[in-house]
Amino acid sequence: MQKPLPLECTSVNFRGFQFAQAMIFAIEEINNNTDLLPGISLGHKIYDNCDSITRSVKVALTLANGNEVVSAPTEAPCTRPAEVQAIIGGTSSSPCMAMAAVIGPFHLPLVGNLAVCACLSDKTKYPSFLRTIPSAHYRSIAVAQLVKHFGWTWVGAIRSNNDYGNNGMATFTESAQQLGICLEYSVSFFRTDSSAKIKMTIDIIKASTSKVIVAFLSALDMDVLIDVLSYHNVTGYQWVGSEGWIFDSQSAEKNKHHILDGAIGLSIPKAHVSGMTEFILDVKPLNSSSNELFTEFWETLFNCKFKQSNSSAENQRECTEHEDLTGVQNSFTDMSYMPLFNNVYKGVYAVAHALHIILGCNKTCDYKVQLDPLMILQHIRKINFKTKEGDEVYFNENGDPAAKYEIINWQPTENGIVDFVTVGLYDAYLLADKQLSLQHKSLIWAQNSKQVPMSVCSEKCPPATRKSLQKGKPICCYDCIRCPEGEISNMTDSVTCERCHPESWSNDRRDACVKKEAEFLSYEEIMGVLLTAAALFGTCMTAVVAAIFFRYRTTPIVRANNSELSFLLLFSLTLCFLCSLTFIGRPSEWSCMLRHTAFGITFVLSLFKIHPIVVTKGNLKPPLSALTSVRDLQLPIAVPEKQSPGNHNRNQGLATLIVTGVDGK
Numbered sequence: 001m002q003k004p005l006p007l008e009c010t011s012v013n014f015r016g017f018q019f020a021q022a023m024i025f026a027i028e029e030i031n032n033n034t035d036l037l038p039g040i041s042l043g044h045k046i047y048d049n050c051d052s053i054t055r056s057v058k059v060a061l062t063l064a065n066g067n068e069v070v071s072a073p074t075e076a077p078c079t080r081p082a083e084v085q086a087i088i089g090g091t092s093s094s095p096c097m098a099m100a101a102v103i104g105p106f107h108l109p110l111v112g113n114l115a116v117c118a119c120l121s122d123k124t125k126y127p128s129f130l131r132t133i134p135s136a137h138y139r140s141i142a143v144a145q146l147v148k149h150f151g152w153t154w155v156g157a158i159r160s161n162n163d164y165g166n167n168g169m170a171t172f173t174e175s176a177q178q179l180g181i182c183l184e185y186s187v188s189f190f191r192t193d194s195s196a197k198i199k200m201t202i203d204i205i206k207a208s209t210s211k212v213i214v215a216f217l218s219a220l221d222m223d224v225l226i227d228v229l230s231y232h233n234v235t236g237y238q239w240v241g242s243e244g245w246i247f248d249s250q251s252a253e254k255n256k257h258h259i260l261d262g263a264i265g266l267s268i269p270k271a272h273v274s275g276m277t278e279f280i281l282d283v284k285p286l287n288s289s290s291n292e293l294f295t296e297f298w299e300t301l302f303n304c305k306f307k308q309s310n311s312s313a314e315n316q317r318e319c320t321e322h323e324d325l326t327g328v329q330n331s332f333t334d335m336s337y338m339p340l341f342n343n344v345y346k347g348v349y350a351v352a353h354a355l356h357i358i359l360g361c362n363k364t365c366d367y368k369v370q371l372d373p374l375m376i377l378q379h380i381r382k383i384n385f386k387t388k389e390g391d392e393v394y395f396n397e398n399g400d401p402a403a404k405y406e407i408i409n410w411q412p413t414e415n416g417i418v419d420f421v422t423v424g425l426y427d428a429y430l431l432a433d434k435q436l437s438l439q440h441k442s443l444i445w446a447q448n449s450k451q452v453p454m455s456v457c458s459e460k461c462p463p464a465t466r467k468s469l470q471k472g473k474p475i476c477c478y479d480c481i482r483c484p485e486g487e488i489s490n491m492t493d494s495v496t497c498e499r500c501h502p503e504s505w506s507n508d509r510r511d512a513c514v515k516k517e518a519e520f521l522s523y524e525e526i527m528g529v530l531l532t533a534a535a536l537f538g539t540c541m542t543a544v545v546a547a548i549f550f551r552y553r554t555t556p557i558v559r560a561n562n563s564e565l566s567f568l569l570l571f572s573l574t575l576c577f578l579c580s581l582t583f584i585g586r587p588s589e590w591s592c593m594l595r596h597t598a599f600g601i602t603f604v605l606s607l608f609k610i611h612p613i614v615v616t617k618g619n620l621k622p623p624l625s626a627l628t629s630v631r632d633l634q635l636p637i638a639v640p641e642k643q644s645p646g647n648h649n650r651n652q653g654l655a656t657l658i659v660t661g662v663d664g665k
Contacts, residue, residue, distance in 0.1 A: 019113070
């Protein structure tokens, strides 16, 4: 087993030099300002963390406790260097998280300018961290709203496999679910992944049906991914990006195969700081500095080499130290990162304003005040000022600034260079319906199209249908089922069909309820006339029979047929005929209630039968109204024989009929 070699930075990153130059510019501007910290000069120490977590921790501890080797002139004694009052920088989230966790217990302020991970807003874990760039929490929500705005409900997602990508994608996924957006896939990517893993990621993208890809990637990861996508000819997708790569000029230069044409995403608002561009590009002072990285920086910048250099490059011209930067075009001369340089500028000024308050500076400052990191941190959190360009600087309770973004669109030009066009704004502190504003006419989409691309799992369900989820698939995948009779849906993508009111019915299109038409048998119709005539004829015939019965009510035949019962039956038949008239003509509330009730009662009465004679064992008790003389009825009378004691049982069980005439005979 061997001890691993120490981490070494193997190449020059011009972005790091630009950030360092921006910090030095702010410090020199403050030192030359008689209104801010009069009589106080700020110093600086610059370390290269190589975007490494382990090296970032080492640098943070070095700055916190001053434990560093100092070389001093032989005539001056070595003195312990002063501890720093604040740390500016950290160009990505993961190194900043490591540094903030280490220096947090010491309350040493760390002001980040590019660390956007929402996790850094947790003051219980990172109590001394502040930043001048908005938290990725708002950025992820803004990306979700941007995707929803264009109607994309079926998207793919790819992220950097680090804290920046993983935390940003987690927030986006949560916001997307709340807005009804589904992810077909979500894969991680890192520039050092194996070829097999990268190939698997490309295969997932090719096999997908979604046409929109949301990418939370760093600029370095996107540079590698563009090369891979170009090699596999993966084109025709609409890319939606974060500030990590959406306004990176190096990524745009790699877009030679137009993979990312029409990409849209969020970026830090454009900024201008007078004098900063000229200061950054003025590299002559670097030549006279004692920076040990100057040689490598100069050789890389002008593509030359010094005689004493250890560079192994051949066929390169010799550096003269008088090279002119005018004709150089590379990432060092690219000022597209000016919004991030402005964040460094604002961070330095935030520390300066806090020191100005602590030292009680008016015309002069109180040099006797003992500076304490916790005191400085507390005052930085409370500062509120405007820069010379009018930008307001303040921090909320989580150490975050106001969340404002520009919406950038990649539009190819005639010479093949990508132009970053601002097509909208997003402000998280406005009302929900006013946070996002876009200029749709200025947008260019994938493959240089003017038409907004579609990316849905299922087409929208039109009115008269409802959604029916497909088994085993996300909620964005569904079938459209027509509403049944009596139910409607009058909106697009309706989840359910609404039942119509009992007095209404669904129309043929099933998108509206219409009042039910009253259909009834009219007196003017032939059928109505015939039924009415039949009912009246039956009523008249029954009335005639009743009149005849009443006229001859004292005759034996009428009396024999039980006149009271007969009149009752004739009356019920009359009502039955008349009830049929209630079923003809326009129905009303009373006729609807009366027709069924009246018909039921009268029909039952017409079928009711009463026996005129009831025979019981041993006795006959007919009703008096049914009695008449034996002579009139001519009923056969059986007179039982006189029974003897011996035939008592033989006659037992015979009924005895006793008939008494009305006149008593």
